[in-house]
Amino acid sequence: AQTVTQSQPEMSVQEAETVTLSCTYDTSENNYYLFWYKQPPSRQMILVIRQEAYKQQNATENRFSVNFQKAAKSFSLKISDSQLGDTAMYFCAFMRHLWGYTDKLIFGTGTRLQVFP
Amino acid sequence: NAGVTQTPKFQVLKTGQSMTLQCAQDMNHNSMYWYRQDPGMGLRLIYYSASEGTTDKGEVPNGYNVSRLNKREFSLRLESAAPSQTSVYFCASSEGIDRGLEEKLFFGSGTQLSVL
Numbered sequence: 050a051q052t053v054t055q056s057q058p059e060m061s062v063q064e065a066e067t068v069t070l071s072c073t074y075d076t077s078e079n080n081y082y083l084f085w086y087k088q089p090p091s092r093q094m095i096l097v098i099r100q101e102a103y104k105q106q107n108a109t110e111n112r113f114s115v116n117f118q119k120a121a122k123s124f125s126l127k128i129s130d131s132q133l134g135d136t137a138m139y140f141c142a143f144m145r146h147l148w149g150y151t152d153k154l155i156f157g158t159g160t161r162l163q164v165f166p
Numbered sequence: 167n168a169g170v171t172q173t174p175k176f177q178v179l180k181t182g183q184s185m186t187l188q189c190a191q192d193m194n195h196n197s198m199y200w201y202r203q204d205p206g207m208g209l210r211l212i213y214y215s216a217s218e219g220t221t222d223k224g225e226v227p228n229g230y231n232v233s234r235l236n237k238r239e240f241s242l243r244l245e246s247a248a249p250s251q252t253s254v255y256f257c258a259s260s261e262g263i264d265r266g267l268e269e270k271l272f273f274g275s276g277t278q279l280s281v282l
Contacts, residue, residue: 092276096270153224154211156208
């Protein structure tokens with residue numbers, strides 16, 4: 050079975066600074082996807098960034114980037130130039146790559162990020 | 167662009183009552199999911215349907231039943247509600263065909279359920 054662990058229940062950062070959210074996972078699979086989802090107070094789930102396990106290059110989406118360490122089974126999210134709108138709950142998630150069709154998402158427990166002015 | 171629609175948005179039940187949460191998607195997706203979200207627990211998968219006509223248990227299926235009524239609709243039923251089922255419930259859907267990084271999971275806006 051796959052598990053996803055987010056060891057930081059809460060984080061805070063000053064506006065314009067950089068913050069890193071941690072995520073580790075456990076799996077015996079070799080092919081999989083990793084995701085970061087953002088959930089603002091509106092409860093909407095928003096995909097922030099995703100990574101394919103077989104790609105060594107770290108994914109980047111504007112101010113969001115990941116540090117993917119496959120051997121260590123680590124997938125951290127870095128938010129640069131933090132903005133007030135980044136205040137939200139952030140979930141790390143894992144999905145097995147089953148050739149031809151997608152599998153279910155397994156989520157971590159989340160990290161609540163507060164950005165202060 | 168409706169996406170994934172969940173009803174109701176809020177519900178209060180008494181212990182022992184039954185109810186059905188409705189979910190519909192208009193994106194012709196094959197796969198649909200029900201998650202529950204609890205503080206400190208993240209989102210946990212209750213049931214999912216990889217395709218029309220199939221359903222499978224997730225991490226926390228006890229106390230729930232599901233029906234994949236057709237390709238669009240996937241309902242979640244609580245036969246005899248318990249206070250432990252107080253939670254926020256999310257329905258989600260995905261195309262279900264491996265498109266690599268193009269594959270996305272679309273979420274509904276959630277149902278806040280309180281069981282007294």
